[in-house]
Amino acid sequence: MGKITVETCEIEGLKVVTPTVFGDNRGYFMETYNYNDFKEAGIDVEFVQDNQSSSRKGVLRGLHFQKEFPQDKLVRVVKGTVWDVAVDLREGSKTYGKWFGVELSAENKKQFFIPKNFAHGFVVLSDEAEFCYKCSDFYHPNDEGGLIYNDPDIGVEWPIPADMALILSEKDQKWEGIKAYTESKQGK
Numbered sequence: 538m539g540k541i542t543v544e545t546c547e548i549e550g551l552k553v554v555t556p557t558v559f560g561d562n563r564g565y566f567m568e569t570y571n572y573n574d575f576k577e578a579g580i581d582v583e584f585v586q587d588n589q590s591s592s593r594k595g596v597l598r599g600l601h602f603q604k605e606f607p608q609d610k611l612v613r614v615v616k617g618t619v620w621d622v623a624v625d626l627r628e629g630s631k632t633y634g635k636w637f638g639v640e641l642s643a644e645n646k647k648q649f650f651i652p653k654n655f656a657h658g659f660v661v662l663s664d665e666a667e668f669c670y671k672c673s674d675f676y677h678p679n680d681e682g683g684l685i686y687n688d689p690d691i692g693v694e695w696p697i698p699a700d701m702a703l704i705l706s707e708k709d710q711k712w713e714g715i716k717a718y719t720e721s722k723q724g725k
Contacts, residue, residue, distance in 0.1 A: 540568055543578040546639075548625050548632045550652040552580060553639055554611075558646060567646065569613065570671065580650050582609045584671035589615075592661045592668065596704045597695070599658015600624055600684040600712070607653035609673035617666030618642040620696050621649050624656040624684060624715075628722070634715050636693050641668075656684050660695055660703070681708075688714035 544553040554575075556567040568574070575582070592598065600622065612621060622638040641647050642663075651657050659668065686693065686709065697703065 540571060540574050541578060543580075546637045548623070548635055548637045549630075550627075551623055551637050551655070552578070552650040554578070554580075554648040554650060556646055556648070569648070570611065580611075582611075582673050584609075584611065584673055586672045586675055587669065588672065588676075589667060589669045591616075592666055593704070594661050594664050595701050596666075597658065597660040597686055598706070598709065600656035600686055600693075601658060602626060602654070602656045602682045602684075603674070603677060603680045604682045606674050606677045606680050608676075609653050610651045610657060610670050611648055612641065612651065612657075612659075612668065612670040613646070613648040614641040614643055615667045615669055616643050617661065617663035618644070619659040619661050619663075619666050619668060621659040622657070622693050622695075623649070623651045624691055624693070625654075626656055626718070627654040634691060634719075636691055638693065638695075656682075658686055660697060662696065682718075683709065683712035684718060685709075685712040685714055690715050 540557050542555045558565050558567045619641050621641050624636045625632045639649055
């Protein structure tokens, strides 16, 4: 191994991955993904789709998940800075409903591995950000789920400066909280 450093998080399954960067006066080189290195680090996933988005400061996307076709995700930022969050939605998990956040930036080059059955979202802290992610299943547009980003029962501590106006999609403003999600899963 040696090409990546993997930090486990307080929520089992989540991992922060830092690649080894080789730099000199010309710039730098790094491997952003190598199946063998990730497998050795306990991330044995076949990714089938890569996505990239661009957003401006204050854009908050999430908290999203796929209901019937859950995806493992490996996310990173290639321009700017975001605060990235995952919420545990795994049935029976001792950390169900808990969240973990990490700053991802072009500068720190960290990546965040989010296993299936987590809700995921991020807020852009820089003027602009380009966000890239690998997924283990294809996107199914009729399978979207979400949780409202500011659900007090989850309590995500978004690092949003007082002078920053949030920009959310209409869909992201209408998600319900984790209590409603849990009740719907239990058939109540």
